[in-house]
Amino acid sequence: MRDVKMAFRNLTRQKKRTVLLAAAIAFGIYIITMINGFTGSFIENVSENFSNLMAGHIFIEGVEKSETGKTLSLVRNDDVLMSAIEETETPWKYITKRSDMNVTLIFEGETAHQTVTGADWESEEYFKERIILTQGTFADLQAERQGIILSDKVADKLNIQLGDRVIVKCQTYTGQQNVGEFVMTGMLVDSSLFGGSAAYANIGYVNELLNLQPNEYMSMGIYLEDPNLIDDTAVSLYEDLKFKVDVFERNTEDDDENPIIAMLEQADEEEWDGLRFRLVTLNDVMKEVQQIVDVLNTAALIILLVLFAIIMVGVTNTFRMVLMERTKEIGTMRAVGMQRGIVRKLFLYEAFFIAVIGVIVGLILASITMLILMQINWGLETPAFMLMKNGYMTFKLPAWQVLLNFGIVSVLTLFAAFFPSNKAAGLQPADALRSTK
């Protein structure tokens, strides 16, 4: 205990130096904590935003092959899907049925390419709560069969206003040309990070343009009560469906291959009769995003190591200076009976205290910065919307990550101080006392 007190007292003898060393470590910890905090919530936020935009955690699409071998996307009858959901006791919160199409919107000589999502808005209350309209309402959209909600960017491009009729050029689900007219009933903020926001319309009219029957649609989205149940629920549903209908194989031989791409390739390569179902989960979609997170975390670790390699050189040099300054003092202490081990410990304790102070300060500063950033509403119009939670930045820092960073910093600091401390412990009392440095 006496050694610890001495080490602590030594730190206060050269306050400026101690502060600078601790500040360097604090800066490193600050940077790494910010990165870890950001990546910690990255996957969660992107996943939640994706599930909101795509209206589900598990998606089931119907795929047919035409006589000419063309892949057609539609669900003609979903009785079998609903019975599978019931039999597997899928813990769903909302079930959405949607049809999508890529269109060209034409208004007074201006054109815009757009993905239009058709949905039954009466059954999509949850989704409606999450889409912020700057003009018009979903009620207006529901009231106008040919209504459409466009993003502000597309509306600006077309120079269109609420109530204007816009020509829509599209293809039917079999690829025939079709033309219709939408009436703009609402405008939303373009909040997409990955390409243009979708436009929203009534499924009845979208189906008419796609030449689908009113009760048909392209994909079913199942929004679960708990997103943690995605994988287990998907497995149960898939196994149940496999016994009842034709489904695309979900297990790919190659673990690195994205399951969605694998299934799309299956659709191109394989032949079948009738309707075949494709089950995709949000986690399949997020596999690519997880790779981004892994890259960010690896980059963060490399930054940590490089940063601390630089800081450790500073620590080593500082402790060599400390050794030179205290050579006579060490000689005196050794002469009055202090053991080599205690001399070594004094140096290492000092280094450890600096590391602890640096880590604590770094964590406090990072926490303050995170708290400030979390209070700022960045709005939904920011391109980074997908990375945020309702326009607010969030950070998630698991305890193990903090402990790991602390462990790395402590070990590196002790390692940097080890050689000067060893040298100090190895000093002969007489030589040290004779020293003129």
Next chain:
Amino acid sequence: MKLRFILTGLLLISSVFTVFAEPDFDQILIEIDKLGSFEDTDFSCVYTFVSEKPGEETEVTQARMFRRDASEQFVMLILKPEYQKGQGYLKVDENVWFYDPESRKFTHSSMKENVQNSEAKNSDMDGLSLAEDYEVDSWELGKLGNFDTYILSLKALNDEVTYPRLKVWVRTDATIVLKEEDYSLSDRLMRTTYFPKYVKVGMRYVPSQILIVDNLQEGEKTQMTMKNPSTADLPDSVFSKAYIERVNN
């Protein structure tokens, strides 16, 4: 006297039937397809597309085209503009590939896609299959310029053809299409194509000038001009991915 009256009457009736007798439109469609398809020879030419869009500069695209209709093969190589030079389309059976020399990759494409930024579709340069894909829903006689024409309303026989309904103006004195209107499933006029000039290639008349007007986007039109038509045999290797890659090296 009575007999002469009856004979005159019969003659009159038969002449009326001759005038109003419905021509064999199925045969006309087959003949149109034959004129537009090179089943017995290969075909190659150079097309120039001049596209006009309001508020934009006129865009000129030039492409060399090779066709072997007997085996449904088609290759088109972009020659102009310079920044698109080397791009190519390859059709083998039902598969259409687009080659981008920058990425050096082939991606899936479709005959329903437009040629570069023009109003023309890839299928406009391929052989016709009107008789297979359409039936005559109604017809009338009309005049287009100085020519007497049959105006045929065609209805698609399957739901995978680009346009569910067509209207074509065919000369009554020769099976030559002068004008075509393309309608959407909702029966809206999308595109009008004029065929003002034809040239004789081998035994066929092939349109050497085509004007495509976009009826949805006012002022947008593309004029296609055909040059250097040839029915000379083409090597098999032309209709391959390797050829498109090779011409870029």
